[in-house]
Amino acid sequence: MPPTITITVDGLAEDVPQGLSLPQLIERHQAQHKDLIVEINGRFVHPKTYDEVEINQGDRVELIHPAFGG
Amino acid sequence: MPSRYTMQELLAGWGPEGQARLGRATVVVLGLGGLGGTAALLLARAGVGRLRLVDPDRVSLDNLHRQLLYVEVDAAQGEPKADAATQRLAQVNREVSLEPVMAEFKKDNGAELLRGADLVLDCLDRPQPRFLLNDLCLKLPLPWVHAGVVAAQGQVLVLRPRVTPCLRCWFPEPGEPALTSARDGILGPAAAVMASLQAGEAIKLLLGRDDALLTGMLMVSLWPPSFREVRFSRGGQEPCPVCGY
Numbered sequence: 001m002p003p004t005i006t007i008t009v010d011g012l013a014e015d016v017p018q019g020l021s022l023p024q025l026i027e028r029h030q031a032q033h034k035d036l037i038v039e040i041n042g043r044f045v046h047p048k049t050y051d052e053v054e055i056n057q058g059d060r061v062e063l064i065h066p067a068f069g070g
Numbered sequence: 071m072p073s074r075y076t077m078q079e080l081l082a083g084w085g086p087e088g089q090a091r092l093g094r095a096t097v098v099v100l101g102l103g104g105l106g107g108t109a110a111l112l113l114a115r116a117g118v119g120r121l122r123l124v125d126p127d128r129v130s131l132d133n134l135h136r137q138l139l140y141v142e143v144d145a146a147q148g149e150p151k152a153d154a155a156t157q158r159l160a161q162v163n164r165e166v167s168l169e170p171v172m173a174e175f176k177k178d179n180g181a182e183l184l185r186g187a188d189l190v191l192d193c194l195d196r197p198q199p200r201f202l203l204n205d206l207c208l209k210l211p212l213p214w215v216h217a218g219v220v221a222a223q224g225q226v227l228v229l230r231p232r233v234t235p236c237l238r239c240w241f242p243e244p245g246e247p248a249l250t251s252a253r254d255g256i257l258g259p260a261a262a263v264m265a266s267l268q269a270g271e272a273i274k275l276l277l278g279r280d281d282a283l284l285t286g287m288l289m290v291s292l293w294p295p296s297f298r299e300v301r302f303s304r305g306g307q308e309p310c311p312v313c314g315y
């Protein structure tokens with residue numbers, strides 16, 4: 001078993017493998033990669049930098065889908 | 071004698087001068103559903119001089135839970151939304167010039183629909199035309215206020231060419247939306263909240279109160295309740311190829 005870390009996603013605690021990347025987390029949540037607003041610890045993550053972002057112990061992640069209806 | 075606008079003229083930084091500014095303004099409302107109808111109602115009541123009301127659709131019964139401008143007879147007769155909205159708004163404030171346009175906002179008529187505008191409200195119901203609007207407003211240039219709603223959540227964003235990031239800064243590769251009203255529905259109060267926030271930003275823009283505008287993307291949920299303003303950051307990326315921000 002790889003070591004796990006505890007993070008918060010959309011307000012709920014979650015154990016994930018250490019070294020998880022942001023795209024992997026997005027995939028775990030079946031969130032669409034495009035058209036997503038991602039915040040980690042209150043800071044916006046630019047979509048073109050997702051691949052460079054690793055998730056760390058205690059991170060507070062928000063994965064927000066925009067609503068494009070009217 | 072109190073006038074129609076007394077109570078809002080009392081607001082700090084408004085007064086008769088602010089009211090005159092609103093009276094000289096032309097606002098284009100793209101989409102007259104749960105967002106656009108309610109935003110237009112608020113702007114007409116506030117005394118915006120001219121409203122161009124653009125929507126290709128007709129009123130139907132499943133609109134009425136959230137589209138506050140329309141009544142049962144509009145749905146029964148399948149009235150064009152642009153016409154029904156114009157009739158209702160004329161009853162609300164005869165001082166406002168109303169220009170109904172029964173059309174879809176598209177590439178070939180987009181520039182024409184925005185002609186003479188001071189401000190645009192994006193109350194559209196799909197992503198694609200919103201990005202078309204983004205590109206047109208950058209070119210003209212023209213400020214606009216984006217709002218969207220699906221289910222019980224939505225977002226509001228003020229876009230000012232050369233001052234703020236554009237919609238493509240936030241969404242560089244727009245794809246199929248994860249949330250759609252056809253599948254996920256729309257909570258009536260959520261649409262009204264988003265429309266009210268949008269109209270509020272529009273009024274501040276028209277009054278020239280740039281200091282009081284939203285600076286980030288306001289993400290709102292009614293169920294569960296939350297309000298959060300997300301501040302844009304380029305994160306070390308090259309400037310946006312579309313707007314240069």
Ligand SMILES: [Zn+2]
Pocket residue numbers: 235236237238239240310311312313314315
């Ligand atoms: Zn941009």
